[in-house]
Amino acid sequence: MADKTIKVPENVPGPYYVDNxxxxxxxxxxxxxxxxxxINDxxxxxxxxxxxENDQEKDACDDAxxxxPVDAIGDDG
Ligand code: SF4
Incomplete structure (x- = not known):
């Protein structure tokens, strides 16, 4: 399960994020x-x-x- 306390800093604000x-x-x-x-830096x-911004885009993020494979994507919404 992704952990919002270890989000990578590049995520834009909002419910979905990638953690480290x-x-x-x-x-x-x-x-x-x-x-x-x-990001490759x-x-x-x-x-x-x-x-x-809509259900179709949410579905795409949920699919991602x-x-x-390592549950590094979270939805804090
Ligand atoms: S799907 Fe792969 S690249 Fe994307 S957050 Fe998970 S581990 Fe990282």
Whole structure:
């Protein structure tokens, strides 16, 4: 389960986030490219660059959360 106390700093404010357990597999970016991006400075990891604004976008973020192999994506909404 993702932990909001260890969010990566690049996440934009809002319910969805990536925490620092991310192993940079890029599955979330493949699943929801309108919401997740990789950053390759220092330790590579994903982050949320755009929060969902409708049910379709929430579904995409939920799919990414389900795809994450290490449960590094959280929904604090
Ligand atoms: S799916 Fe999970 S582990 Fe893979 S890049 Fe995204 S947040 Fe990181």
């Amino acid at each position: 357990e991310c192993i940079a597999c890029e599955l979330c970016v493949d699943t929801a490219p309108a919401h997740f991006k990789m 220092g330790q590579p990891h994903a982050y949320v660059f755009k929060q969902p 959360m389900g795809a994450c």
